[in-house]
Amino acid sequence: MDDSVYANYPPPLTPEQQEYLVSTVKTWALHHGLCVRPAPTFIDKEKDPQGVLATNAPVTLFPSPFPKSAFEHAVAIQKAYNELYARIARDEAWLGKIIEDLIDADDFVANLWKVHLAVKSEGYVQPLSLGLFRSDYIPHRPPGSAESSLRQVEFNTISSSFGGLSALVAALHTDLLSLPPGNPIAYPPHPILKGNNPPENTAVPTLANGLADAHKAYGPSKFDSPLPLCILFIVQAGERNLFDQLELSTRLATFHKIPVFRLATADIQNHTSIPPSNPSRPLIYTPPHSPSTPFEVTTIYLRGFYGPGDYPNPATWAARTHLERSAAIKCPSVLSQLSGCKKVQQVLADPNADTDHLAHFLPNTDAQTIAKIRATFAPQYDLSTSGRGCELALNPSTAANHVLKPQREGGGNNIYRDAIPGFLRSMPEKDWKGWILMELIQPPEAARNMMLRSDGEVLSRHVISELGVFGTVLWRDDGEIVHNKQGGWLLRTKGKESDEGGVAAGFSSLDSIVLL
Amino acid sequence: MDDSVYANYPPPLTPEQQEYLVSTVKTWALHHGLCVRPAPTFIDKEKDPQGVLATNAPVTLFPSPFPKSAFEHAVAIQKAYNELYARIARDEAWLGKIIEDLIDADDFVANLWKVHLAVKSEGYVQPLSLGLFRSDYIPHRPPGSAESSLRQVEFNTISSSFGGLSALVAALHTDLLSLPPGNPIAYPPHPILKGNNPPENTAVPTLANGLADAHKAYGPSKFDSPLPLCILFIVQAGERNLFDQLELSTRLATFHKIPVFRLATADIQNHTSIPPSNPSRPLIYTPPHSPSTPFEVTTIYLRGFYGPGDYPNPATWAARTHLERSAAIKCPSVLSQLSGCKKVQQVLADPNADTDHLAHFLPNTDAQTIAKIRATFAPQYDLSTSGRGCELALNPSTAANHVLKPQREGGGNNIYRDAIPGFLRSMPEKDWKGWILMELIQPPEAARNMMLRSDGEVLSRHVISELGVFGTVLWRDDGEIVHNKQGGWLLRTKGKESDEGGVAAGFSSLDSIVLL
Incomplete structure (x- = not known):
């Protein structure tokens, strides 16, 4: 699998195709429990004081090639x-x-x-x-x-x-690939999608x-x-x-x-x-x-x-x-x-x-x-003062290829690329050992997909x-x-x-x- | 089955029981597609312009005796x-x-x-x-x-x-009657409910x-x-x-x-x-x-x-x-x-x-x-001018036991009891034949239940x-x-x-x- 698969994937949609796909995904998600409670930035607590609402989980419209x-x-x-x-x-x-x-x-x-x-x-x-x-x-x-x-x-x-x-997302995409029975047309025809269920x-x-x-x-x-x-x-x-x-x-x-x-x-x-x-x-x-x-x-x-x-x-x-x-x-x-x-x-x-x-x-x-x-294993380093990790992290040209991660699990706390040297210098060196430097993984450059967010916005990226x-x-x-x-x-x-x-x-x- | 079944039905709930039951019903409904789009009186279009939200359908907390x-x-x-x-x-x-x-x-x-x-x-x-x-x-x-x-x-x-x-409501109540497996405690114990699935x-x-x-x-x-x-x-x-x-x-x-x-x-x-x-x-x-x-x-x-x-x-x-x-x-x-x-x-x-x-x-x-x-068949009458229907409808004492229905299906247009004589008199007699007078059905007087509305309000009635x-x-x-x-x-x-x-x-x- 090389980047050429993305040349025309996902297939472009007419406005009617996008409308059909988005509305089908929205209702499929709620019908099958592929849902989340809406974020307060979307529906504030005051509007739904009893907490009864749900919306679709954020999902891609197409399965991604892997x-x-x-x-x-x-x-x-x-x-x-x-x-x-x-x-x-x-x-x-x-x-x-x-x-x-x-x-x-x-x-x-x-x-x-x-x-x-x-x-x-x-x-x-x-x-x-x-x-x-x-x-x-x-x-x-x-x-x-x-x-x-x-x-x-x-x-x-x-x-x-x-x-x-x-x-549930695998089941959603499988349904989209096979519906309606006998004449699947939820997606525009595309060689990657033909008979290729998740x-x-x-x-x-x-x-x-x-x-x-x-x-x-x-x-x-x-x-x-x-x-x-x-x-x-x-x-x-x-x-x-x-x-x-x-x-x-x-x-x-x-x-x-x-x-x-x-x-x-x-x-x-x-x-x-x-x-x-x-x-x-x-x-x-x-x-x-x-x-x-x-x-x-x-x-x-x-x-x-x-x-x-x-x-x-x-x-x-x-x-x-x-x-x-x-x-x-x-x-x-x-x-x-x-x-x-x-x-x-x-x-x-x-x-x-x-x-x-x-x-x-x-x-x-x-x-x-x-x-x-x-x-x-990706190349990764601790930040002991004299080690290779410090060298790579503090030099902006090598930092550019790395991510700095805290010990803990859970997203949202990583420091990326150029931001690494300054971030490290802003904290006492004794705290550096709370972090790991990892070489950035280089995923396929050309990958694209469309996403339906939980507030209904559709993105193509x-x-x-x-x-x-x-x-x-x-x-x-x-x-x-x-x-x-x-x-x-x-x-x-x-x-x-x-x-x-x-x-x-x-x-x-x-x-x-x-x-x- | 007589009204005595309602003497203690549905069983009274402690605040903790009600909280558990309501939150279980809310999430069960959304998880299983027992849902509706929220009414505009609850969430206006402006708040959900893409129409992605769902909420539980209005449901009773208990099955009703029948x-x-x-x-x-x-x-x-x-x-x-x-x-x-x-x-x-x-x-x-x-x-x-x-x-x-x-x-x-x-x-x-x-x-x-x-x-x-x-x-x-x-x-x-x-x-x-x-x-x-x-x-x-x-x-x-x-x-x-x-x-x-x-x-x-x-x-x-x-x-x-x-x-x-x-x-789905039958499945919901069946689950509530049997969960957790082996020790059903979603409802307080009650003889009517014991082993009595819908x-x-x-x-x-x-x-x-x-x-x-x-x-x-x-x-x-x-x-x-x-x-x-x-x-x-x-x-x-x-x-x-x-x-x-x-x-x-x-x-x-x-x-x-x-x-x-x-x-x-x-x-x-x-x-x-x-x-x-x-x-x-x-x-x-x-x-x-x-x-x-x-x-x-x-x-x-x-x-x-x-x-x-x-x-x-x-x-x-x-x-x-x-x-x-x-x-x-x-x-x-x-x-x-x-x-x-x-x-x-x-x-x-x-x-x-x-x-x-x-x-x-x-x-x-x-x-x-x-x-x-x-x-x-309930006793029911047309409103031809000289008929029994007119007599019953125009006399307030007999109208009180009747409902006036239009030909058409779909709720929301019936006229009840005392309102019937005035309503008929307010329209030309030639239009009376668009309506049927039906004797009111007398359901069990003492029936009670609790209802979870789609906006999360709980009613006991x-x-x-x-x-x-x-x-x-x-x-x-x-x-x-x-x-x-x-x-x-x-x-x-x-x-x-x-x-x-x-x-x-x-x-x-x-x-x-x-x-x-």
């Missing part, structure tokens, strides 16, 4: 990546060495580490941990190279989102199955008079992206027949408890709407608590500690969340390391798979697409991998003029794939 | 009702006698009749007609009687709506199957070089209730693999044509987004053109005539639409008629079924519920009934203080049923 070899590469290594991060998360000594080095520079990492230390001093009671992971990539093709390779942007170990909506997207059954397997692995209630068991989704208050989450909770309730409750981070302490008299520390959730029916939580699925904004006060840190010390299986544990630090990614990628970390963590993985993982591949892994602290699966994917596409890519923040759109 | 015997009565006679109205619609002489009597009093009926006469003079080319009917009832129990009987409110022969959303609601497959059977019965393209075939939904511009319609078109496209297009009434003449050279008069639909791919329309499904507001100018009447003269199977034909006049209902119900119309139209139906149909039963029938003008099915239902519940019941107009809510 190199088949790169897609298959990403899918092929996901289970090894699952295992790698499971093994990192259980190697407290190895991870701790990295984290303790960040504590001065990053309050958030420091606070998470404190939670771990507090629970460790008391003793963990739950040997199992669950990861619903998503590894994110951009196809990399510097000018002159014939093939795209796959470069990892980041590995998400907490709140890996958009599995639900991504599967690959199957099993994100919802895969992610739900991960949670269901953890739920089962928890075993029976830890009370003599057993309580009913449930899974608890910890969520942000006023979550606009709740329909993505509902795909998973609905699948758990209807297919797996597992009770699921949603609990906002601020309400954890009010509605959950750990009876002091029970040394197993079961976590009890008492539904406020049915206080006479307490449930025992087998699995905590965090769709909140992933960034500093989720911890506005010490009580929220206490709530996180409260969850962490409980017998519920955490998705993720604090250690697993910390293993998603960019610094871990950089240490794994360091070509000058004394140890081959991949070989160390994946002793049973064949060399070819390890090489395939290693091939996804040069774009960059980022692939996410989902995986689920359940492991025991003794190293046993109980469950390890891959399934489902996400394509997010943003306008090239925008360096940041959070869909929820409105910068980018959910997309699907035509493999080429 | 007498099992009455429900079964309504279901049992639907196929006979289908046949009755099919036979009325094909008896132009019988129907014409009634209609010609209304022409002076009702412009709308007069114009419809003109469309029929115009096409008749040219000659109809399509022998088949399709009805997607809905017969509406209220359980009637005057003070002192032990059992509710079933009284028909009206028989809808055009644009019988809410099959799609009604099935009856199966097959409205979507039934109605879609009716359209699909008509599509097949149309036969092959009427061109030597065959065109692809499609079904055309004729809709109102800016339809707020389009998600109800999407349930049917989606089922037709995905299950029956039949192409469906939506066309607004104002666009009919621009995008459809009947080639003058083809004596079979096939209707060609040329999608504006793909003008090189014309389709031949097998079946026209009217979700517009049902009331005077749909005909703002002579061009719209010409468009209706254009559709009527085509070879497409009409759902409904003009004659079938006219057979839904209240006057027809009144003539059928007239105990003093010279002829037994039911026996005449249903010669092959057993006497018991005919008696069951007759039992659903004494209510009246109206049952609709769906049926589909395809007939030939020679009298052959090709297809006759019953399936699916609708319960609409309105606050008792409101005399009118249009859900789309915001007066009432979609509901489901617990049979008692």
Whole structure:
């Protein structure tokens, strides 16, 4: 697949074609739950005081071409990546060495580490941990190279989102490619689109199955008079992206027949408890709407608590500690969340390391798979004062080819190109170690798509697409991998003029794939 | 079932229970397409210029108790009702006698009749007609009687709506009755609700199957070089209730693999044509987004053109005539639409008629079924100057037990009780024949429910519920009934203080049923 595919893709639309496509996408999205709550910048709270409105999630009108070899590469290594991060998360000594080095520079990492230390001093009671992971990539093709390779942007170990909506976008584009039956004319005819449906997207059954397997692995209630068991989704208050989450909770309730409750981070302490008299520390959730029916939580699925904004006060840190010390299986544990630090990614990628970390963590993985993982690493550097990272970051001509990322996950905080030297010089050098410098990935130059925003505006732009591949892994602290699966994917596409890519923040759109 | 069931139904809610129930219903509705476009009184056009927003359809929080015997009565006679109205619609002489009597009093009926006469003079080319009917009832129990009987409110022969959303409300209430799995606590415990799911609601497959059977019965393209075939939904511009319609078109496209297009009434003449050279008069639909791919329309499904507001100018009447003269199977034909006049209902119900119309139209139906149909007729009268109807309508004490209805379908135009004498006196007597006087049905006094409006407001009220039963029938003008099915239902519940019941107009809510 080279740039020539974009010469006439997506096909140009007449006004009538665009009107049909846009109105079909709008109504399809709302009809199938491919939606979000409208942003306050679109509909302010005052206009919808009860919070009843929804609008389409931001989506592309066409699926984006993606190199088949790169897609298959990403899918092929996901289970090894699952295992790698499971093994990192259980190697407290190895991870701790990295984290303790960040504590001065990053309050958030420091606070998470404190939670771990507090629970460790008391003793963990739950040997199992669950990861619903998503590894994110951009196809990399510097000018002159014939093939795209796959470069990892980041590995998400907490709140890996958009599995639900991504599967719906694949279904939307598949419908557009096939409707009306027998004479598909929703899109103008185009050779790339002919008979080329997006690959199957099993994100919802895969992610739900991960949670269901953890739920089962928890075993029976830890009370003599057993309580009913449930899974608890910890969520942000006023979550606009709740329909993505509902795909998973609905699948758990209807297919797996597992009770699921949603609990906002601020309400954890009010509605959950750990009876002091029970040394197993079961976590009890008492539904406020049915206080006479307490449930025992087998699995905590965090769709909140992933960034500093989720911890506005010490009580929220206490709530996180409260969850962490409980017998519920955490998705993720604090250690697993910390293993998603960019610094871990950089240490794994360091070509000058004394140890081959991949070989160390994946002793049973064949060399070819390890090489395939290693091939996804972009050149990246820490910013220790005398190192190569500093040189590249402070020199405007080399900085121009780099991005500076904070340890933490979640978009919106990266510093790009020319802005890097000045940004670094504006902060004390001791804080530099909170950041990683990564060589910019060079996606296809000519890629284009059209996007329908959540407020109904239609954009046509040069774009960059980022692939996410989902995986689920359940492991025991003794190293046993109980469950390890891959399934489902996400394509997010943003306008090239925008360096940041959070869909929820409105910068980018959910997309699907035509493999080429 | 007597009023004692309402003594503690619906069960009272704590604030926490109400909050949980309301937020669950809100998100469930949007997640499953149980939605409507927000009314301009809620979100004005200026705030959402692209028309992307949706909100929950107005729904009850609880299913409403409904007498099992009455429900079964309504279901049992639907196929006979289908046949009755099919036979009325094909008896132009019988129907014409009634209609010609209304022409002076009702412009709308007069114009419809003109469309029929115009096409008749040219000659109809399509022998088949399709009805997607809905017969509406209220359980009637005057003070002192032990059992509710079933009284028909009206028989809808055009644009019988809410099959799609009604099935979703049944699914919503079923989910609320069973979630979380194993320990249903979405509702407070209540004996009426225990294990008592709403009856199966097959409205979507039934109605879609009716359209699909008509599509097949149309036969092959009427061109030597065959065109692809499609079904055309004729809709109102800016339809707020389009998600109800999407349930049917989606089922037709995905299950029956039949192409469906939506066309607004104002666009009919621009995008459809009947080639003058083809004596079979096939209707060609040329999608504006793909003008090189014309389709031949097998079946026209009217979700517009049902009331005077749909005909703002002579061009719209010409468009209706254009559709009527085509070879497409009409759902409904003009004659079938006219057979839904209240006057027809009144003539059928007239105990003093010279002829037994039911026996005449249903010669092959057993006497018991005919008696069951007759039992659903409320006492009703025309307003011929010397008749019983006038007496009852003009006397305030008897008017107080009646409702005055125009011939036309569609809520919002009825005159109730004390208002009747003054209203009649304010119009010329010659126009009285445009109206029917019907004895008011006396629904259970104590019925209550809670309703979530589309703007998020929650109401708790004494209510009246109206049952609709769906049926589909395809007939030939020679009298052959090709297809006759019953399936699916609708319960609409309105606050008792409101005399009118249009859900789309915001007066009432979609509901489901617990049979008692």
